[in-house]
Amino acid sequence: MDTLTGLLDSPRARGAFLLRSVFDPPFALRIEDEAPLTLLTVVRGSAWVTGDDGDPTPLRPGDVAVIRGPRPYTVADDPATPWQTIIRPGQVCVTVDGRNPLDTMHLGVRTWGDRLDAGTELLTGTYRMDSAVSRRLLGALPRLLVQPGAAADRTLVRLLATEISRTDPGQELVLDRLLDLLLVSVLRAWLAAPEAGAPAWHRARQDPIVGPALRLLHETPQTPWTVAALAARTGVSRSALARRFTELVGEPPMAYLTGWRLTLAADLLREPGATIGSVARRVGYGSAFALSTAFKRERGMSPQEYRRQVTAEPDRHETAHGPLRVILPAAAG
Structure with a gap:
């Protein structure tokens, strides 16, 4: 079995959590959902991802970030913006003062935020469980892996952005497979990049x-x-x-x-x-x-x-020994 195939084949994404978020600055989301693996991409605007180590990483349109859990992190318009909303296990969402913001921020199917044409649009896809076959690969992944927009498969990002708010029959399966394809695209680039910290095996x-x-x-x-x-x-x-x-x-x-x-x-x-x-x-x-x-x-x-x-319950044990973060080089041209 190809080891990259093993990452998603057993199991593949099943009922992954997908969400479109649209915000105007300032915004800051504290993510404490303990998910084993999350993909985050910026459709427009910009954002910063900051782990508990305090080292912020910028994300620009088209960038795809792979975030390995279960440690918490923050997604914000600026690293200095105070937390406004906390995402807890089970995707339970509360403000810092304990209110449920979805009552006023729901904007449609799998969409929430300030307004549909807000300055920043983010797409998030969260895997709910580990694959034990992928343990060796997950164990070598950095906590944050970023593929620049110039190198990312923009077709997949555009397709995910189009499909995420649809309700057609079988839509959950379509979104699961698109999330898988986007993850494979980033992981292949990581494994192929010289000096990117790919596992020795x-x-x-x-x-x-x-x-x-x-x-x-x-x-x-x-x-x-x-x-x-x-x-x-x-x-x-x-x-x-x-x-x-x-x-x-x-x-x-x-x-x-x-x-x-x-x-x-x-x-x-x-x-x-x-x-x-x-x-x-x-x-x-x-x-x-x-x-x-x-x-x-x-x-x-x-x-x-x-x-x-x-x-x-899902396996949330952290087994990684890889680097803290890796920013892949942008493709030439």
Whole structure:
């Protein structure tokens, strides 16, 4: 499985929260919704995104920001503008003095703010739950990733702006898929940009020795791989593969395989009707007991406990170790 495909394929956006916001300065929204991943784009006007580190980042028309949760952040016309509205978990919206602003600021389908032709228009798309398969990619994402408007896919942004206020049959599905496409567009640019902080395992896929080994591990995790077997398939010695793999990926081949198998298992455990035994076979463990032992050692809980937890509420644990923020370069021309 392509690792970028894994980000959105299991699960894809399902009933994502999408909103069009139109404001005149001054405005400041404090976002405390604990969402795992949010996309924010400016249609007109400008805005600033400020995390709790206090380092503000400007957004201009066409820019697309990917914001990794669950930490809070502020979207405002100016970093110095005091908070006016707070967005809490479940997209509960209150003013700083506890009132519900939607009573007076509702402007139509998925639209709120001061007035429809206000100076700043923002589109927000929020993923409500993590994908365990995407944990490695999400874990490497910066807290804020910005793709400039000159490099962004303006067609997708325009299409999302058109579709967000429509109520046609199947509209929720259309919006989910548009959000997915826009996210993939930004992530592909991030992964392709030199020195943009893409995870080591992604860069290593281009290596003539490590790349084939990574593809084998990703595509056939159920195979009883050993370093010797991987080396034989890639045409190098066992020691050469182990040394090169560890150097480029940051961990030995079998440690990487264990992490990938357990990441896949965590995602498969979300599927209705899946048994621990069937999941174990699909990810390369000989029995439910073997998977349970490895899962508990890695995640601190049994597969049964994990399943109960993710069924009860979305996974909001932060696992990222990437940089604080990345601003992608604008496309030439």
